[in-house]
Amino acid sequence: MRTIPILVSTVPVMLLAATTSAGPVTFTNLDAFLEATDDVREIDFETLPDGSPSVADTLITPDFNYTDQGVTYSSPYPVLAITAPAVGSGFPLSASNPDTTARNWIIADLVTPAYAVGIVFPGTTTLSAFDADMQLIASIGGGGSGGGWFLGVVSDVPIVTVVGDRGSSGELWESFLFMPVPEPGTFVLFGFAAVSILSRRRSRSAGKTVVPYWKD
Numbered sequence: 771m772r773t774i775p776i777l778v779s780t781v782p783v784m785l786l787a788a789t790t791s792a793g794p795v796t797f798t799n800l801d802a803f804l805e806a807t808d809d810v811r812e813i814d815f816e817t818l819p820d821g822s823p824s825v826a827d828t829l830i831t832p833d834f835n836y837t838d839q840g841v842t843y844s845s846p847y848p849v850l851a852i853t854a855p856a857v858g859s860g861f862p863l864s865a866s867n868p869d870t871t872a873r874n875w876i877i878a879d880l881v882t883p884a885y886a887v888g889i890v891f892p893g894t895t896t897l898s899a900f901d902a903d904m905q906l907i908a909s910i911g912g913g914g915s916g917g918g919w920f921l922g923v924v925s926d927v928p929i930v931t932v933v934g935d936r937g938s939s940g941e942l943w944e945s946f947l948f949m950p951v952p953e954p955g956t957f958v959l960f961g962f963a964a965v966s967i968l969s970r971r972r973s974r975s976a977g978k979t980v981v982p983y984w985k986d
């Protein structure tokens with residue numbers, strides 16, 4: 771009975787120490803990003819959420835999403851879909867808007883908060899990472915002509931939501947990378963509680979700011 775209060779009182783101190791060190795670091799080079807991170811997961815959109823090979827123009831919806839793989843994707847307006855590969859590259863996740871004078875962008879909500887996120891994409895875009903309160907952690911723009919560009923953020927403050935927005939009616943991600951915050955075995959119970967609190971806070975605040983088109 772005596773060990774529980776000790777655990778609860780020491781863990782927040784450790785977390786505080788971890789979150790008061792260096793600020794976020796942004797990357798435009800995938801190799802440098804991978805060197806700065808561990809156990810990065812990738813969703814490359816070459817398979818659909820059910821594991822079958824990707825087929826062009828497959829809609830990504832709340833019921834057909836990559837949540838089981840750790841990320842739920844949405845866009846504020848229709849349409850979000852896996853679309854046809856450009857020549858020489860694989861399938862992308864694509865947000866588009868039938869009104870080409872309007873805007874659309876991709877939102878990635880992480881099931882488990884992450885210390886690092888990144889995208890591989892064509893053209894030019896801006897990647898923004900937000901914490902559990904939807905406060906901006908870091909934002910970085912980049913890219914150029916053709917595909918295979920990279921933008922990434924590494925942060926001591928856990929990243930909960932990621933937005934890719936090129937300021938036009940469409941956004942395109944060839945691949946999404948993320949490094950979930952590890953949950954050390956001895957603090958599994960505390961970690962689970964922390965994640966629950968984070969996700970509850972996130973849904974409260976996310977509802978005020980970015981509402982996917984299927985939630986209106």
Ligand SMILES: [Ca+2]
Pocket residue numbers: 814815816860861862943944945
């Ligand atoms: Ca791909």
